[in-house]
Amino acid sequence: MTSISLTKPKEKTTKDNKKIARTRRQRGYHWEDTLVKRFNSAENWKAFRLGSPSVALPDVLAVNTKNSMIFTIEAKSGTSTSLPVPADQIERCQRWIKTFDIYNDRKVILAFKFLSKKRIGLGQYESRELREFYKIWDEAKVITDCVCTYDGEVFARIDGKREKLDLKEHMMPFKTKHRSSA
Secondary structure (H helix, E strand, O other): OOOOOOOOOOOOHHHHHHHHHHHHHHHHHHHHHHHHHHHHOOOOOOOEEOOOHOOOOOEEEEEEOHHHHHHHEEEEEEOEEEEOOOOHHHHHHHHHHHOOOOOOOEEEEEEEOOOOOOEEEEOOEEOOOOOEEEEEOOOOOOOOOEEEOOOOOOOOOOOOOOEOOOOOOOOOOOOOOOOOHH
16 A cells, blocks of 8 residues: 655745845844945944944944043834834843943934835735834833834833833934934
8 A cells, every 4th residue: 555645835934034134134134234324424423333233232323522422222123013112122232331430422223124114914915104114212211021012102121021111212413214203
């Protein structure tokens, strides 16, 4: 007696996941690159992308020596209704600005960009307004995972629960697609 084994055709999940991950990284790179270009076009500012996520550096470093200002920026971009920031990324930004104590004005900025298309399914999107939010991390707060919503509200994620975080908006020294969450 011969046995016949039936197997399901292989799903494209691995290939799809790689493509999705590449798209996500490209979005992040483009957002960081946009921020650097915007800072560099503003008077007295110089900005740099600091490298890949594996290097444990902030996404962007922006410096204004004339006004003694330095910002470390964690940039998040996406098509969902919320964008998360892991605590370790906020912590590394904080370490950097503490290192440069020669600057009088040192801030950790969380820069969120909600793209003009909202993901509603695998490869499916609907149009919406592009929104950008720039939040200043409050050094007095305990560093925690947090998430920014499409409406510009920020929540801490503690033990799986969301707790509202009151982070101030930062007006950037360049033209933005900024939308106040107030």
